[in-house]
Amino acid sequence: MVLLESVIAYVFMERHWQMVTERLSIAVIHDIAAIIDMIETYHKNDKNYDNIIRIAQQRMGLHISILPPEVLPAPGPKPFFAILDYFLSEAITKQINRPFWIDTVGDSNLVEIRIRLDDKVLCVFATRSQTYASNTGIFLSWMLGTALVLLIIAILLLRNQIKPIQQLAEAADSFGKGQPLPKGFEPCGAEEVRKAGIAFLRMRQRIERQMEQRTTMLSGVSHDLRTILTRFKLQLALNNNLDTAALKQDVNDMQKMLEGYLSFARGEGTEEISQLDLKTLMDKLSKEATLRKRNFSYKIEGTTITQVRPGAFSRLLTNLVSNAFRYAINIHITIQQNSENLIIIIDDDGPGIPKDKREDVFKPFFRLDESRNQDQDTGGTGLGLSIARDITRSHGGEIKLEKNSQKGLRVIIELPS
Numbered sequence: 001m002v003l004l005e006s007v008i009a010y011v012f013m014e015r016h017w018q019m020v021t022e023r024l025s026i027a028v029i030h031d032i033a034a035i036i037d038m039i040e041t042y043h044k045n046d047k048n049y050d051n052i053i054r055i056a057q058q059r060m061g062l063h064i065s066i067l068p069p070e071v072l073p074a075p076g077p078k079p080f081f082a083i084l085d086y087f088l089s090e091a092i093t094k095q096i097n098r099p100f101w102i103d104t105v106g107d108s109n110l111v112e113i114r115i116r117l118d119d120k121v122l123c124v125f126a127t128r129s130q131t132y133a134s135n136t137g138i139f140l141s142w143m144l145g146t147a148l149v150l151l152i153i154a155i156l157l158l159r160n161q162i163k164p165i166q167q168l169a170e171a172a173d174s175f176g177k178g179q180p181l182p183k184g185f186e187p188c189g190a191e192e193v194r195k196a197g198i199a200f201l202r203m204r205q206r207i208e209r210q211m212e213q214r215t216t217m218l219s220g221v222s223h224d225l226r227t228i229l230t231r232f233k234l235q236l237a238l239n240n241n242l243d244t245a246a247l248k249q250d251v252n253d254m255q256k257m258l259e260g261y262l263s264f265a266r267g268e269g270t271e272e273i274s275q276l277d278l279k280t281l282m283d284k285l286s287k288e289a290t291l292r293k294r295n296f297s298y299k300i301e302g303t304t305i306t307q308v309r310p311g312a313f314s315r316l317l318t319n320l321v322s323n324a325f326r327y328a329i330n331i332h333i334t335i336q337q338n339s340e341n342l343i344i345i346i347d348d349d350g351p352g353i354p355k356d357k358r359e360d361v362f363k364p365f366f367r368l369d370e371s372r373n374q375d376q377d378t379g380g381t382g383l384g385l386s387i388a389r390d391i392t393r394s395h396g397g398e399i400k401l402e403k404n405s406q407k408g409l410r411v412i413i414e415l416p417s
Contacts (some may be wrong), residue, residue, distance in 0.1 A: 008143065017083075018083060021083055021084060021087055021131070021132055022087045024130060024131050024132065025084065025087035025088050025091050025131050026087070026091045026095075027130075028062075028088075028091075028126050028130055028131050029088065029091035029092055029095050029096065030091075030095060031056075031060045031062060032062070032092075032096070032113065032115070032122070032124055033095045033096050034060075035052060035056050035060070035062070035064060035122070035124075036096065036115065036117065036122060038052050038055075039052060039066075039117070039120075039122065040117070049066050052064070053065070056124075061126070061127070061130060062124055062125070062126050062130075063124070063125040063126075064122060064123065064124050064125075065123045066120050066121075066122065066123075067114075067120065067121040067122075067123050068120065068121070069116070069119055069120055069121060070121060072099060072100070072101040072114055072116055072121070073101050073103075073114070075101070076103060076105060076106075077105065078105075084104050084111070084131060084132050085102055085104055088102050088104075088111075088113065088131065089102065092113075092115070096115060098115050098116060098117070099115070099116040100113065100114060100115045100116070101113070101114040102114075104128075108128070109127060109128055110125050110126070110127060110128065111125070111126050111127075111128055111130075111131050111132075112124070112125055113125075113126070160189065161189050161190055161193065163189070164187070164188045164189030164190075164193045164194075164197065165189070165193055167182065167185055167188075168187075168193070168196060168197050168200060170182050170185075171185050171197075171200065172200060175204055181204075187200075187201070206393055206394075209393065210390065210393070225254065228250045228253060228254055232247070232250065271309040271310070271311050271312055272309070273307055273308060273309055274307070274308075274309075274310060275305050275306070275307060275310075276305070276306055276307075276308050276310045276313060276314070277304055277305055278300060278304045278305070278306060278335055278337075279300060279304040281314060281317060282298045282300070282333065282335075285298075285317065285318070285321050285333075286298070288321075288322075288325070289321075289325065289331065292325050294325050294328070294329060294330070294331060295329060295330045295331070296321075296331050296332075296333075297331075297332045297333075298332065298333040298334070298335065299332075299333070299334050299335070300335045300337075301334070301335065301336045301337070302335075302336060302337035302338055303337055306337060306342055306417070307417070308395060308415070309394075309395070312391045312394065312395075313391065313395070315387070315391065316387075316388050316391040316392060316413075317344070319384045319385075319387060319388050320346055320384075320388055320411055321333070321346065322384075323384055323385075324346060324348040324350065324409070327348070327350035327351060328348030328349050328350030328408060328409075329349060330348065330349045330406075331346065331347070331348045332346075332347045332348075333345065333346050333347075334347075337417065338417065339417060340416070340417055341414055341415060341416055341417055342397075342413075342414070342415045342416075342417055343412070343413070343414050343415075344411075344412070344413040344415075345410060345411070345412050345413075346409075346410070346411040346413075347404045347406070347408065347409075347410050348404075348406075348408045348409055349406045349407075349408040350408045350409055351408070352403055352407060352408050352409045353368065353401055353409055355403075358400075358401040358402075361385050361401070362385050362386055362388075362389045362399075363386065364383055364386045365383065392413055392415065395415050395416075396415065396416050397413060397414050397415035397416065398413075398414055399411065399412070399413050399414075400412050
């Protein structure tokens with residue numbers, strides 16, 4: 001803004017002010033030249049020059065007097081901005097070409113010009129407004145005043161924009177130190193700052209959910225391992241009656257548990273986002289369904305190429321479909337993709353999940369049927385859906401469970417495209 005004001009001031013001073021001053025100066029000197037011509041032509045009929053003085057005052061706005069021949073005063077000091085002196089001197093030299101003296105400093109409202117004629121000296125007083133662009137001060141004052149007002153407005157607006165940024169920085173710093181958010185923090189300010197604040201809060205929520213899941217997972221691992229280790233101790237205490245089959249089963253359970261823990265702990269990892277062909281993935285799941293003697297079908301609406309973390313996304317769908325293979329015969333997947341989001345719907349005809357348990361099944365190590373999950377091949381460690389939600393949220397999406405028209409389970413995954 002300061003640079004713009006400086007450029008405007010320079011253009012005005014250099015172009016407009018100089019041009020107007022030059023034209024006014026030329027006009028005044030042109031009138032003085034006409035007065036000199038009248039003096040030299042009609043001095044015999046007007047010895048006192050009364051008529052010429054009257055005409056100069058009434059018609060030209062100039063106050064003149066005829067002085068006896070004398071030496072012109074010595075040139076006085078020139079003002080800092082001597083543009084008026086320059087243009088007057090140049091015009092007198094071109095139009096009159098006689099010795100002259102100019103005073104633009106003595107009286108701030110008048111300009112005095114003396115020109116030596118053959119036997120006299122012509123003294124002319126002209127108002128400064130006749131020879132000088134008098135609106136310059138007004139323009140500069142207006143320009144500076146406008147700049148000051150705009151500067152004050154800019155400072156106020158800038159303060160209002162900086163404050164939300166500072167609050168966001170404090171909130172991020174507090175969260176990084178494990179401290180609660182500053183009291184009363186809410187995204188505000190410009191649209192971009194609000195978006196950044198909302199994105200920060202969403203990121204914070206995702207991180208806290210992941211931390212909570214991992215804390216729950218570690219608690220579950222600790223509890224289940226203690227249970228198995230207790231059984232180990234009991235078996236070892238009975239030296240004469242070791243149940244090797246039970247020990248092997250406990251070892252298998254521990255292996256499953258640790259594998260599930262490692263899969264869950266990996267989360268999204270450092271895998272880069274790249275293209276994944278959904279049709280290729282569906283065909284792979286279809287082959288697995290054939291091996292398991294399940295009826296599998298799918299429908300893709302829109303493009304088949306999506307931008308995800310291929311390994312994590314494949315694990316997400318594989319876990320969900322494998323879970324459906326355990327409890328259902330018919331599985332159908334509908335994929336809808338547009339410029340805004342990717343929606344995946346998995347329907348099966350299995351027993352479904354009770355409504356009051358649909359949120360609990362996402363908790364690490366939660367099992368609907370303890371005996372079935374622990375003792376049969378269909379069971380797992382209780383981390384499958386936890387891993388699925390973790391991967392979904394790492395892609396910025398959400399997963400939810402519903403009942404479909406066949407009274408089976410419907411899994412809906414929504415991801416941003």
